[in-house]
Amino acid sequence: MSFFEAPSGQIPPPVPQRGRRASRVLFLISAVLAVAFLGTFYLDELPLPVRTWVAESVPAARGLVGIPPDPEAEVADLAERMQLTAEGRLIFYDAEPAIVDGADIARICTDGEELPGGLYHAGCYLGTDRIFLLREPRTPVLVTTAAHELLHAVYRRMDDAERARADALVTVEMARVPSSDPVHAQIEASVGDNSSARPDERFAYLGSQIVLDGGFASELETLYARYFEDRTSLASASSRY
Known part of the structure; x- marks a missing residue:
C-alpha cells in the first residue's frame, strides 16, 4: 500500500x-x-x-419451529378426550387428522378389501403422515380409533433403535393377552398379507385398547405415557369394534 x-x-x-x-x-x-x-x-x-x-x-x-396450525374444533375435542400430553397433541395435529364419512374412508383407506368377522374400517394412517377417521356416532369408538392411528404416527417417528426396543416390549406383553381377546383378530385383519406391518399394528392396538392386570412393563407404560396422560383410562373405555 x-x-x-x-x-x-x-x-x-x-x-x-x-x-x-x-x-x-x-x-x-x-x-x-x-x-x-x-x-x-x-x-x-x-x-x-x-x-x-x-x-x-x-x-x-409456527412452521419454522415444527408446530402445526391449530386444528378444527372437533379434532381438538378428540385430543382432549384422548387426554394427550403436549408431545402427543403435537404429533396428532401434525398428522392433520380428518374426520370423514364412510364413502371417503372406503376410498382412502380400504383399497376395496373386505374385513372378516364383521370388522370394518374405522380409520387409517397413511404413509403421507395423514390420519383419517370415520365419522362415528359412538364417541368411544372414535376416541379409540384416533388413539390407535396416533400411535401409528408415533411409531413412524421412532428411529430404528427405538422401534426395535418397542417391538421387544410389545412382544412380551402380547403374550400375556388372552387368546380369546378380540384384539388378536383385529391385528391380523389390519396386517393382512403385509406381515411387516405386524409390529406397528401391535404397538398401536396394545397401547389404545389393552389393559392387563398389573399393567404393562414399566418401560412400555413410560413410553406410552409420553403421549397419553392416562392410557389406562383411555384403553379401559375403549369399545371393541
Missing part, C-alpha cells in the same frame, strides 16, 4: 466508505439468510416447550 502526503494546507476530502458499507450490508444479508437456512434444519429440534413458546409469541413462525 502506498501513501502520499498532501500539499501543504490542502487536505483532501474523506473518501466515501461505500465499499465498506456495501460489505457490511452484504454480510448482514448473508447472516440473515444463513440463520433462516439453518433454522429450517435445527429450530424444530429445540425442546417442545421452547418451540411452543415461539409459536405462541410469533404465530408466523
